[in-house]
Amino acid sequence: MEKIILDVDTGIDDALAILLAVESGRFDILGITAVNGNVPLDYVIKNTKKVLKHTGKESINVYKGASRPILIEPFHEYSVHGNDGIGGALSSIEVDSDDVADMFAPDFIIEQAERHQGELTLIMVGPLTNLALALRKEPRLAKWIKQVVVMGGLVSEAGKGNTLPTSEFNMYADAEAAKMVFHSGIPLKLVSLDVTKKTFLTSEDIEKLKGTHYYDFVKECTAVYRKYSEENYGVNGCALHDPLTVGVVLDPTLVTTASYFVDIETKSELSYGQTICDFGNLWNKEPNVEICLDVDSERFISMFIDTLKNTIN
Template sequence: MEKTKLIIDCDAGIDDAQAIMLAVSRPESEVLAITCVSGNTEVDYICRNVLRVLTVCDRLDIPVYKGCSKALVDHGKNAKFYHGKDGFGDITGLPEIDLNLLQKEHASCAINRIVGEHEGDVTLVAIGPLTNIAVAIRLNPNLGKQLKKCVIMGGNIEGQGNIEDGTAAEFNFHCDPEAAYMILHELSCPLTTFSWEAVLKNTYSWEWLKDILNIKTPKGVFHNSILRSSLDKHNEWKYPAYNFCDPTVVAIALQEAIVTKSRDVFATVELHGRLSRGQMICDNLNLRNEQPNVKIALEIDTDLMKKMFTSVFKAL
């Protein structure tokens, strides 16, 4: 089997951890590097969390790189209100890690170097704010030409936001709107986004998730500890179904057929609105007569997604 070469750029909170566990556990995946960016919490916590996940998965062979500690235009946005100060819900008993395992090279430089070494073969999986990738583009304007593709967790297509202050934007784009704007306009490889509305519409039953949480392998126990505490803390069990964010993006990167409905559009990012800064704007009627620059994934084969994700925790 020819493996899909991945670089994962993340702000490792709980859903990023799920995505990393999926990526490093699938037989069709070869994770070349994981790069860390501030977002859910500070980048130092992000690095620690990535190393924790790799420890549990016995994959400390994968190099981890520390990246940007602030957005291009910093306004102090984060998701500590949901993910906790440390990004994993501030729970105790998580694996101890050695930060000396971090690579010395900056994440943006590492992205450019690794993509250059595997030109045309690397899929960039972006599941946090896009700051590291924007800096990489400024250092290397040809990055998009060297990538195979980029799959992004981010943006919104109907104006539904998930920001604590009620702003009509998706979190990752809202954290660094300028970086998101750069990626949509300057990263010339094929782009696919999984929007916040798509997250809400592609759902999973609580019964299935509870079965996952009851798996007692080391990875299963770790996943249970970080996810269940969040669900309990925020009383999310009251909602009719569970939603996947970041793991779906990894699944799309590995198996494009998991996307059963999509739309190609020209999209940009609002940079100036008081209530809409960071919102992705899609020209659905092609009024600007621009070539599409992004594929919007709308519907997911949720049965395939469940099979892929369940396989992570069945293995020791």
């Protein structure tokens, strides 16, 4: 099984990504690292532990990471994820958010990367603060990691961002961290809004989970997200940004990719956090990111539903 660390800022789609990673049965999950993002860090930890308890995988350690971005003030997305980050779901599950593994998340990433050189995949579905801090402390990390698969950015659909017209939330939430990671030489695959916005989990899809362990949770936690999507995009659905990122590790053929040089804007008020892809090689720089150009969305949605359907109430 592939060794992974899942780095999350657990809002709704992070929670669904955890379900997919756990229930796929194809990962050796060394740990889950938490980072400030969709909601403050304490909520991220609480939500992550609730989801793990719901899956029966409480033995997976959660590591506390960065509580704020490197330079800017924290920015959260309550309008999409609800006041608690998971749409009020799992309210009956009690967890202790102080009961976390006794190691700072960036240090855990360094430790595991050194121990499993060439074998470890990082799946990053939140702001890249933890990885940036790890790289700053141990630059050799870039050589130790097998691959880093990142949910973030917008490369070919400029103007269709979800935070600024040019920018996706994870990049916007800590653009300085993203810039450090993109310039580190670490092997990166970017699963951007260009493809994730094509993977909508509709209310009809959710009904296919009826009778399974996760039906109530998926229906309840996505309600606020689906309402937001309906009001803003006219579709009652939930874009599976983070689950697709896990899916791409499970089956790389879900996406069509190509490698280009990509940089991160950190200075402009109009485009802070923009992922700028040099499609025409105007900068004459070596590619540093494998970007996703297209996705087999129907096949991925089927994968997601089928994986969760295997858990019967």
